Amino acid sequence: MKAKNSTNYPDRILEMYRTMSLIRAFEEIAEEAFDAGLVNGSIHQYIGEEAIGTAVCANLKRSDYILSNHRGHGHAIAKGADPEAMMKELLGREGGTSGGKGGSMHIADFSVGMLGANGVLADGLTMGVGAAQALVLREENAIVTVFVGDGTTNRGPFYEALNWAMIYKLPILFVCENNTYASSTATQTVTAGPGPVARAEAFGMPAFDVDGNDVCAVDEIARSLVEKIRNGHGPHFLHARTYRIKGHISRDKMLYRPEGETQAHLSNEPLLKCKEWLIENGVKQEEIDNIRNMAYVQIKEALEAAKKAPFPDKKLTYKDVQDLGSPYFGESS
Amino acid sequence: MTNNKMTHASAVREGLAEEMRRDPLVWALGEDLSTAHGGTSADQYRGLIDEFGEKRIVNTPISENTIMGAAVGAAVAGTRPVADLRMADFAMCAVDELVNQAAKIRYMFGGQARVPLVVRQAIGVRKGGAAQHSQSTEAWYIHTPGLVVVAPATAADAKGLIKSAIRADDPVVYMEHKDLWMAEGEVTDDPGELVEIGKATVMKPGSDLTIVSWSKMAIHSLEAAKIIEEDNISVEVINLRSLWPWDKNLVYKSVSKTGRLLVTQEAVQVAGFGAEISADVTENLNDQLKTHVRRIGAPRTPVPYAETMENEYRVTTERIIEKVKELMS
Ligand SMILES: Cc1ncc(C[n+]2csc(CCOP(=O)(O)OP(=O)(O)O)c2C)c(N)n1
C-alpha cells in the first residue's frame, strides 16, 4: 500500500486508514459470513491489531516477502492481496487465493510477496530465515518480514530463528504482535522475564518497542528499521503492543477474560486513534468516514462475489499434491 | 453404580479426574488447560484446576518440545504425566521427544527405567480444518516400537481407555477424534471399570462380512452396517479401540466366521494401519477368506479446505456401504 504522495504525511496516514478500514471490514464481514454458515473452517480475526500489519507493510515493496501466522487476514490485505480472492478462500470457492485448498489459516499470495499464513505456530520464523538466505543468495535487494504472536515467543524455533538471522546478518524484520493473549491464556502467566524485546536483545539484535495501536508510531519505526535492514545492517526486532479485541477465534466466548477488560481497550483501538489523529491534522471527518464506508461497500461486494462463485470441482482434490507419484481422481479407497 | 449419558469430552475428563483422585502422582500438562472455561476443546479439563490445583493441572507455555520432553522426564522420575498436545498436527512439533525418547528409553537403557506417560493428540477431519488441523497420524506411532496407541470410538471407550492408559507403565498415545468430543454415549460412574488395552469390541454381530475399524470410522461403519442390513447383508463391526496392541484374536475369530474383511480408516490409506491389518489377516487366515481383503481410507493428498473437496476426501458411511456391496458381489 504505497502512499498517494509520501511527502504529504496526512495523506500517507489517510491511505493507511483506508487499509485498516479494509481489514476491519473484512474481519467483521467474515464473521457475519461465518455466523451465516458460509465459512467452512474457523477464523482468527485481526480486529484491534490493524495498525501493525498496515504500517509495517506500508514500508515494504512488492518484492519484499512477508510470512504470517494463523491471524493472517490483515497481513495479507496490507501486503496487497485481493480481499475478494481472500473472501472466496474463506468460503472455499473457485477464485480463492489458494483455490479453496487452504481456507482462512492458509491465505497466501505469492504474487505480492505474501508467502503464507500458517496453522502451525513459529514455523513462519524459521521459514523466514530461509527466505532471507534465498534473497542473499539471489543477490536481491529485498527483505523478509515475519509476524509472530506473543505466545509464540515461547516456542523453541523462535530462538533458533533469531540466533540464525543474527549470525548471518540476514535481512529480516521480526514483528512481534503482542495482543496479550495466547488463545485463552494471558501470555504473561506463562512467560518469564521482561518480555520479547529483552529476548531479542539477548542475541545482540537491535530491538524496539512501539505502541502497536498508533499507526503513525508504527510507521515511523518500521520505516527506519526497514531502511537499516535494506542497507545491510542485519535483522531487527519490533515489539508492537496491542490488544486482541475479539476472541481467539470468532466463536470464542472469552469466558476466561475479566469482565470489562475488552471494553476498557475500545477507546484505544487503532482505527479510532487514527481517525482522531487525521482530524487533528486537518483531514475532514467526512472524508475519513467516506473511506471507512467505502471499505464496507468493497468487502460486502467481495462477499457477494464469493457467494456467487462456484465451489471447486471435487477432482481438484487430487491436483497439486506432487509431480511424481501424485494420486488421481478415483484412485485409492 | 449407574450409567450416565455424557459427551466424550466429559467422559475423558471424568476418567482423568478419577485417576488423579486415585493416584496423587498423576498430573496433566498442556496449553490452556486451566484457562479454557468455555468452548468445545475446553470441556476435557473444565473445573479440574479447581479440584487439583496448579501443581497437577499445569498450564504450559506454547512449547511443544518441552511439554513432551517434560512429560518424558517426569515419567522416568516417578510420576504419571498426561501431556496434551491438542492436535496430532501440533504434536508433530514434539515427535522427537516422543519417538526418540519416550519410545526408546526403557529399551535403550536396558530396562532400568519405565516411561509411564500418556500423550493426548486429537486426530480426524474437523470441518474446514484443512491441511494442518485435520490429520490422522495413528500409523506413525503404531510403526514406532515402544509405543502403545489407542483411539476411542465411544464415550465409554474414551473414559475406560484414558484410565487404562494412565495406569499403563508404557508410553501411550491417546488419539481422540475432534468430531467425537461432543458426541454422547452411556458411561459408567464406576471408578473401577476400565477398558483393557488390546481388547476390541463387537459393535454389531454379523455373519457375512467383518468390518474392522476404530475412532470415528467405527461409528460410520456401524451406521453402514445397519443400513445395509436392509439388503440382507449381515455385517459384523469390530471397534478396535486399541491399535497397538490390537486384538488379533477377536479379528481372526470374526473373519474365520464371515470369510470377508473390510478395514475402514479415516487416515490416508497408503501405508496406513489398514495395510497392516490386511496383510496380517491375509498372511494368517488366507485359507478362510472367501474373497480378498479390502481397505478404505483417504486419498494420498493433504486435507483440502473447501467443502466440495473435503467431502471428496472424507470416508463416509455411503462409501463404506458401496465398498461392502462391492465385496459381497
Ligand atoms: C505449534 C502449535 N501449537 C499450538 C497451536 C494452537 N494455537 C493456535 S493459535 C494459539 C495461540 C497463539 O498465541 P499468539 O502467538 O500470542 O498469537 P495470537 O493468537 O494471539 O495472535 C495456539 C496455542 C498451533 N496452531 N501450533
Ligand SMILES: [Mg+2]
Ligand atoms: Mg497473542
